[in-house]
Structure formats: structure tokens, C-alpha cells
Amino acid sequence: MNVGIRWYVVHTYSGYENKVMDSIRKIVENRGLGDLIFDIKVPVELVEEKKGDVTKVVEYKIFPGYVLVKMIMTDESWHVVRNITGVTGFVGPGSRPTPLTEKEVEDLMIEEKKEVRLAYGVGDEVTITDGLFGGYSGTVQSVSDDKKKITVLVKRGRRDIPVELDAEQVKSV
Numbered sequence: 320m321n322v323g324i325r326w327y328v329v330h331t332y333s334g335y336e337n338k339v340m341d342s343i344r345k346i347v348e349n350r351g352l353g354d355l356i357f358d359i360k361v362p363v364e365l366v367e368e369k370k371g372d373v374t375k376v377v378e379y380k381i382f383p384g385y386v387l388v389k390m391i392m393t394d395e396s397w398h399v400v401r402n403i404t405g406v407t408g409f410v411g412p413g414s415r416p417t418p419l420t421e422k423e424v425e426d427l428m429i430e431e432k433k434e435v436r437l438a439y440g441v442g443d444e445v446t447i448t449d450g451l452f453g454g455y456s457g458t459v460q461s462v463s464d465d466k467k468k469i470t471v472l473v474k475r476g477r478r479d480i481p482v483e484l485d486a487e488q489v490k491s492v
Contacts, residue, residue, distance in 0.1 A: 323391040324357060325418035326429060327400075328410035333384050335405030336361040340386055342403045355396040358389035360429060385410075387429060392416060437466055437486060444492040445471060452482055456492060 331339045340359045347356045362381040367374055390396050397416065400406060409416035424430060439445050439459055447455050457471040460481060469486055472479040 324389060325392070326387055326389050326424050327392065327416050327418055328382075329386045329388055329400060330407045330410055331384055331386055331405050332407065336380060336384070336386050339403055339405045342405070343386075343388065343400060346399055346403070350399070352396065352399065354391075355393060356388060356390040356399070360387045360389075361385075362387065362427065362429070387419075392418070437462065437469075438491045439489070445489040446492055447471065447473070447482070447484065447489050449488040450484065452484075457482070459489075462486075 329339065340361050343356065343359045347353055363378045364381055365376050365378055368377050388400060390400070397409070401408065408414075411417035419427070419429075441459050441461060443459050444456060445459055447453055447457065452471075452473055455473050457473040457479075460470040460472050462469050467486055469484055469489065471482050471484060471489060473482050474480075
């Protein structure tokens, strides 16, 4: 997850969750704010209800009165979301929105977990494609448990320098 892109919880009037979600989507589309606001969700669960012989699937809001917004918090994005009809504010102390932690996002199952598979492993030769050491080659020394960070030993003169990189910054040789 990009450092600036986080999930925030927006408090709404009860029953306005879907209206708020649709309004945010329209504003993002109309004003071209797709680079600040990425996703909007109203978490729901589907429940089968039986009345006599009739069974129907009913949708229940998991958090009535709340909408989840994945965004980069700037004055502009805050102002856009905060001033939508039906929004009472962001969840957080005072006027400071508090983003959900990665653990909360995981526990709430807001995003589907993607299986990350790297084309290289410890001991493999890789080329760094981006950043200060772009163009250098090295050997993978370690891979983080979540497979987002790797450490590459880059030869500089007679020494090997360990460089921590995002997994997307390297490719197999």
C-alpha cells in the first residue's frame, strides 16, 4: 500500500451511505480526482432470510452510517468528501481524519488479498530498474514476509552494499 494512499472512514447520516458513495464517485469522475480518491465502499453482507416457504437474500450494511474511502488525504480531497450532502465528517479526533491501519483493513476484509509471487528468490541475480541504484545488478539477500521489500547486495568496488528496495524496483536477470 502506497504510504499516501490510505483507507478513511466517513460518517454519514443513517440511510445516506449509498447516496454518499454515488456522489463521491460522480465528483471524482467530473473533477478528474482519480489521482486522489481511488475507491469507495459501503461494506455489506448478504443474508438469506426465510419467511414460510419463501427464501430471499437480503443485503445488510455491516457499518450503518459509515462509508470507507481509499484516498490520499489532501486539503482538496478532504474538502470534496467532507462537503458532500449526507456526510457529517471523517472518523478521527477533532477535524483530523485517522486512516485505518493495515491490520484493520485486513481484518475488515476491505481489499482482496492478492497472492504475491516474485520471479526471483534469495541468491538470484537481479537488475535494479528504479531509484538511486537503477541500472545496477546485484544478488537478492532477503525477501520480506509480505514480499513487498527485498534486500539486494550491490557490488561497489570491493564491497557489497545491502540496498533495501520495493519488490517492483527489480527484475530477474
